[in-house]
Amino acid sequence: MTASEFVDAVSEANQTALSRLGSSKALYAETDGDLDPEPVLRAAAIAEDAASETFAAWADNEANAEAADLFATVADEEADHFETVAAELDDPPRAADNDVPAIQSVLREFDNTVERVGGLVGRCLVAKKSKEQYTGYFTGEADPQTASLFRGLGSDVEAQIDAATDLVDAVCESDDDRERAQAAASEAIQAAYDEYTESLEAMGVNPKPVC
Numbered sequence: 001m002t003a004s005e006f007v008d009a010v011s012e013a014n015q016t017a018l019s020r021l022g023s024s025k026a027l028y029a030e031t032d033g034d035l036d037p038e039p040v041l042r043a044a045a046i047a048e049d050a051a052s053e054t055f056a057a058w059a060d061n062e063a064n065a066e067a068a069d070l071f072a073t074v075a076d077e078e079a080d081h082f083e084t085v086a087a088e089l090d091d092p093p094r095a096a097d098n099d100v101p102a103i104q105s106v107l108r109e110f111d112n113t114v115e116r117v118g119g120l121v122g123r124c125l126v127a128k129k130s131k132e133q134y135t136g137y138f139t140g141e142a143d144p145q146t147a148s149l150f151r152g153l154g155s156d157v158e159a160q161i162d163a164a165t166d167l168v169d170a171v172c173e174s175d176d177d178r179e180r181a182q183a184a185a186s187e188a189i190q191a192a193y194d195e196y197t198e199s200l201e202a203m204g205v206n207p208k209p210v211c
Contacts, residue, residue: 006168006178007161010121010185017193020207022129027137029199029207030130037141042093044134044150045085050095050104051123052078057108064113070167074120074160081153088146102195103188110184113171118181120164122188127157 011018020026030047031039055075062068086092095104103123110116131154138147172178200207 002169004165006182007121007125007165010118010182010189011125013182014122014125014186014189014193017189018125018129021126021189021192021196022132024133024136025200025205025207026130026133026196028203028205029196032199033203033205035137037138037143037146038089040134040137041085041088041146044130045082045089045092046095046098047101047127047130048078048082048085049093050101051127052076052082053095054104054107055120058110058116061111062113062116064171066170067113067117067167070163071116071120073163077156077160081156084149084153088149101192103192106188106191112180114177114180115184117164117167117171118184119188121161121168121181122185124157124161124164125185126189126192128154128161131157 027040027043028035030043052075055071055078059068059072059075062071082092100108103126107116107119107123110119131150134150135147135154138144138150168178168181172181197207
């Protein structure tokens with residue numbers, strides 16, 4: 001299985017979840033129904049900060065040197081993403097002071113290189129959908145500068161996906177390893193989807209988008 005085939009397999013296995021996480025209801029769920037610009041930016045800041053913390057912790061205790069280097073790189077990029085979003089807020093929130101996003105809670109349970117690399121792919125696929133929603137939201141708000149900001153963060157995520165899938169190919173030595181990596185990616189995606197669903201249902205909103 002090539003790197004691109006791995007991403008295709010993960011995406012296909014989680015088609016419904018990723019589709020709905022890329023729907024207009026995703027931001028509604030993430031902000032508990034408050035779709036003003038500040039709550040949207042605060043939700044984005046928390047997500048970036050939590051991701052940075054996760055990948056920094058992985059880098060600190062990862063035995064595989066190539067994986068540790070990538071985790072450290074992604075942690076730094078996510079820290080930069082947080083600072084970029086935080087600059088748009090007067091009082092930016094930190095992840096430590098808020099509920100950890102479900103996807104990060106799941107990722108932090110992974111202590112095996114294969115699972116971590118697969119989980120990183122899953123997280124990046126979710127983050128790609130999220131960045132698209134942020135970009136679309138601020139485009140709709142007639143705020144092209146902030147929309148462009150998130151479009152740039154989305155480009156970084158695309159590069160992260162490429163690096164993570166290359167690493168899957170490097171660390172997976174057998175079909176069993178690839179299956180474990182794919183299962184970890186799916187677990188991360190499903191955690192985000194379950195949180196999305198639970199948030200909407202708690203507000204009395206049908207999580208299935210109307211197409």
